Amino acid sequence: MPRKYFMYILPMLLFGINVSAQTVTLDYYFNHEVHKVNGKPERFHYLWNERANPGFYIWGEIFRQHGAKLDTLDQAPTMQNLAKSDIYIIVDPDSKKENQNPNYITKEHVKQIAAWVKKGGVLVLMANDSANVELPHFNDLAQQFGFHFNNDMQNHVTDDNHFEDGAIVPVNNPVFKTAKKLFLKDVCGISSTGKSVIPVLTAGSGVPIAVYTKYGKGTVFAVGDPWLYNEYVNGRLPAGFDNDKAANDLTAWLLQQTRKKL
Numbered sequence: 001m002p003r004k005y006f007m008y009i010l011p012m013l014l015f016g017i018n019v020s021a022q023t024v025t026l027d028y029y030f031n032h033e034v035h036k037v038n039g040k041p042e043r044f045h046y047l048w049n050e051r052a053n054p055g056f057y058i059w060g061e062i063f064r065q066h067g068a069k070l071d072t073l074d075q076a077p078t079m080q081n082l083a084k085s086d087i088y089i090i091v092d093p094d095s096k097k098e099n100q101n102p103n104y105i106t107k108e109h110v111k112q113i114a115a116w117v118k119k120g121g122v123l124v125l126m127a128n129d130s131a132n133v134e135l136p137h138f139n140d141l142a143q144q145f146g147f148h149f150n151n152d153m154q155n156h157v158t159d160d161n162h163f164e165d166g167a168i169v170p171v172n173n174p175v176f177k178t179a180k181k182l183f184l185k186d187v188c189g190i191s192s193t194g195k196s197v198i199p200v201l202t203a204g205s206g207v208p209i210a211v212y213t214k215y216g217k218g219t220v221f222a223v224g225d226p227w228l229y230n231e232y233v234n235g236r237l238p239a240g241f242d243n244d245k246a247a248n249d250l251t252a253w254l255l256q257q258t259r260k261k262l
Contacts, residue, residue: 022258024063025085026056028074029103030093046091046226048072053231056091062251077109082116086258089124090141091226095134105137114144118216122257125222129153129186145213145220146194154203154224157185163238168201168209175200175212175221176249179242183232184209188224219257221250 026048033045044050048060048070060070073088075081082088094102117123125142127133130151139148157166166185170176182201189207192199201210201223210223228250233243 022068022086022255023071023084024060024068024087024089024254025071025073025082026060027077027088027090028072029076030105031091032074032094032103033098046229051230053229053234055230056228058230058233059228059247059251062247063255066251066255068251068255076103076112077116078112079115082112082121085116085121087122087124087254088113088116089126090138091126092128092132093134093138098132102134104134105141107140110141110144113141114215117145117218117220120217120258122218122254123220124254125220126226127188127222127224128226129188129224133188135188142222143193145215145222146192146197147211147213147222148191148193149222149224150189150191150207152189152207154187154189154205154207154209155185163241165204167241168203170201173200174198175210175253176246179246179249181241182246183237183241183243184223184225184227186225187227190222190224219254221254 031046033043034041035044036042045054047055049057051057063070071085073081077088093105096102113123127135127138127149130153135149135151142148155166157163163183166183168182168184170179170182176182187203187209189203189209190211192211194213197211197213199208199211203209212219212221228247233247237243
C-alpha cells in the first residue's frame with residue numbers, strides 16, 4: 001500500500017471508525033457563487049469537484065480515502081433532507097457582494113439544523129474574514145450552539161513573504177494530533193457565549209479561531225475561515241507547514257464524532 005494512502009487509513013484503525021455508511025454533505029444553498037466561463041454561468045468556490053485553488057477537491061478526496069461518501073445539498077436544510085447525512089458542512093454563506101439573491105440563514109433553518117445536530121449530526125461551520133462572509137445571519141446559527149463569529153480579522157498575512165504571520169502551533173491538541181504547524185490567514189475570531197464551547201485553535205493575538213461543542217447527541221465544529229480549500233493543502237505552503245496533515249486530522253476527528261461507530 002502506498003505510504004500516502006496509509007497515512008489516511010491509519011486513523012480509522014486507531015479510532016475504530018465505521019466509515020462504510022458515513023455521508024459528508026457540503027452545503028450548496030447558502031454558498032452559491034456563480035461566474036461566467038466562456039460566456040456561460042458556472043458554479044465555483046468551495047465545491048467538492050472543483051480542482052482549482054478555491055475548491056474542496058483535495059479535502060473531499062481525504063474524506064473518500066477515509067471511506068466516507070460525499071454529497072451536496074442545494075436546497076434549504078431540513079430534518080428530512082439531512083436525515084442521511086452524518087456530517088453537514090456550511091462554508092462562507094453568501095452576502096449580496098457575492099450573490100445578488102443570497103439565501104440567508106433564517107430562524108427556520110436554525111431550528112431544522114439544530115434539531116438534526118441534537119439527534120447526533122456533526123455540523124461544521126466555516127466562516128471567513130468579515131469582508132468576505134455574511135456574518136449576521138450566520139451568527140444566528142452559531143449562537144444556537146453557544147458561540148459567535150467576530151467582525152474582525154485575525155492572523156492577517158499581507159503577502160507570500162509573511163507566511164509566519166499566519167502560523168499556529170497546536171500543542172496537545174484534541175483535534176489536530178499529527179499536524180505540528182498550521183497556516184490560517186485572515187480569519188475571523190470566535191467568542192464563546194456558552195460554557196461548553198472548547199477552543200481548539202488560537203490566533204497569535206490570543207483570540208480563539210476554531211472551537212467545538214457538544215449539542216445533544218451531536219457535535220459542532222467551527223473555524224473562522226474556509227481554510228482547507230485546495231490552495232492551502234496542495235503543497236504550495238513553505239516547508240514546515242502541515243495543512244495537509246491538519247486536513248487529515250480534522251477529517252478523522254469529525255468522522256469519529258458521528259453517531260455511526262463500531
